Amino acid sequence: MAAAIAPAPSRLAALTRLRCSIFQTSYNPTSVRTGAKYLRARLRGPSMLKYYPTELSVAKFNAFAQGEWTMIDADEIQREKDVEDKKKRGKGAPKKAKRKEDSRRLKRKK
Structure with a gap:
């Protein structure tokens, strides 16, 4: 019997x-991890967006209803009240400069 001759490894490579190159696949002779399995996988984001409902807040509802029905946003009313209280105590946000000369940064540089 004649022994089968195996092709050279360089020929197989x-x-x-x-x-x-013909079938447009990646050539990876050393079997290095490439992450191709995960890059080919279906994206999960669209499915997750479908699964979780969108959050509906009072402000979004009022914007959506546009005057037909309005809900009172207790949190917003409380926030506005807190802002007014802070302003009365002098703890509010500083006034915005109307002109460049009114800026605090410009005064500090001089």
Whole structure:
């Protein structure tokens, strides 16, 4: 019986490289991890967006209803009241400069 002659490893590598170029697959002779499995996988984001409902707040509802029905936003009323109280105590946000000369930064540089 004649022994089967195996092709040289360099020939097999050349054949694999040619096969990859023909079928447009990645040539990875050293079997390095490439992450191709995860890049080919279906994206999860759209499915997650469908699963979780959108959050509806009072402000969004009032904007959506546009005058037909309005809800009172207790949190917003409380926030506005707190802002007014802070302003009365002098703890509010500083006034915005109307002109460049009124800016605090400009005064500090001089």
